[in-house]
Amino acid sequence: MIVVCEFMTPSGLERLRLGGLEVLYDPNLWKDRARLKAQLAEATALIVRNQTQVDAELLEAAPKLRVVGRLGVGLDNIHQPELKARGVQLYFARGINANAVAEYVMAAMLHLARNLSGAARHVAEGGWNRSAFGGFELMGKTLGLIGLGEVGLRVARRARAFGIRVVASDPLRLEWESAVEDLEIGLISTEEVLRQARFLSLHAPLTPQTKHLIRAETLALMPKGAYLINTARGELVHGEDLAVALGSGRLAGAVLDVTDPEPLPEGHRLRGVEGLWITPHVAGLTAEAQEAVGLRVAEGVLQQLGRL
Structure with missing residues (x-):
């Protein structure tokens, strides 16, 4: 299962679904940490933006997780050493916006x-x-x-x-x-x-x-x-x-x-x-950039999961 807990464009979500895995999409799921952790119990992939803190506590709730996708370029909300220690891959949209x-x-x-x-x-x-x-x-x-x-x-x-x-x-x-x-x-x-x-x-x-x-x-x-x-x-x-x-x-x-x-x-x-x-953190949120980010991250996550 792929959990997407923040906003993702429809085209990106559709690309994920073409990979043949169940996709749980709730753009507000990041706000409910307990519910997010519960959903991650069976997840092999997690896709976030900049609100979700991907740390040891969250990863502990995701024993099957193989990849984290970041819809953007900033990585300060993702604890990379913890990912590496658990063998979880990280994919983000470098330069796309x-x-x-x-x-x-x-x-x-x-x-x-x-x-x-x-x-x-x-x-x-x-x-x-x-x-x-x-x-x-x-x-x-x-x-x-x-x-x-x-x-x-x-x-x-x-x-x-x-x-x-x-x-x-x-x-x-x-x-x-x-x-x-x-x-x-x-x-x-x-x-x-x-x-x-x-x-x-x-x-x-x-x-x-x-x-x-x-x-x-x-x-x-x-x-x-x-x-x-x-x-x-x-x-x-x-x-x-x-x-x-x-x-x-x-x-x-x-x-x-x-x-x-x-x-x-x-x-x-x-x-x-x-x-x-x-302005409300919109510099990289043009329609073109968001379409490209969603598709790029979807394909990167599916590739890491062997679904491309």
Whole structure:
């Protein structure tokens, strides 16, 4: 049996069913940990998104489990050493939603530079103050990338098409050397990226080293009036310090597609902060990306189970 405990596209589910195994699909099952554990007693595969914590406790309830499929790329909700110790394979959709996230980053930069929503709201309310909504051009500005994987490189490629200068830090990505050269990306230290970036976009994984990477000390390195975009993990940013930086004018604006926690509770410090736009973790959720992710993970799981 294959248990799918978070949302999966119909095409992905149909592909799973063609493998000839029973598929239990309940997109809200992750919310009921006890019921999920009970369903896993006979499961050979589990498919999750980012809400389900796949840890020792959950795996203990799944003695027949052979593979975990992740509908996305972030793996911080999956305890990989525990999977390895139990001989459970992991399959995830590496790079499959990179285009969607890269386009979101470009949309965020354009939003911060031109404030179309503010201008449209101003007109809808009866205004016509043209001088208040001129904004500025992206051409010639510097974009700093922290993390230069599939998404970071695609952001860089699109930014270069806009005439934006790109600098980045990611010492682990030596395999991207030729692309870095072709795109004329300046590979420098994280500290120098912070010092130079008019726009800073985060694409690093969540690790003990990257948690709260963006905090008071690092925000102080950025040029006054810079902008932050985070589509990676909410825990990369210290929420209180971000609110202070926006309130003081250290940052001119920020767009967060991820927060810590998700969603933000009522009364959270980041709610209602001027110059901050928060979206509900949708950067990679285009129709095209979700179709591709569902099909890719379905086929990967079936392959691991010997059903392809």
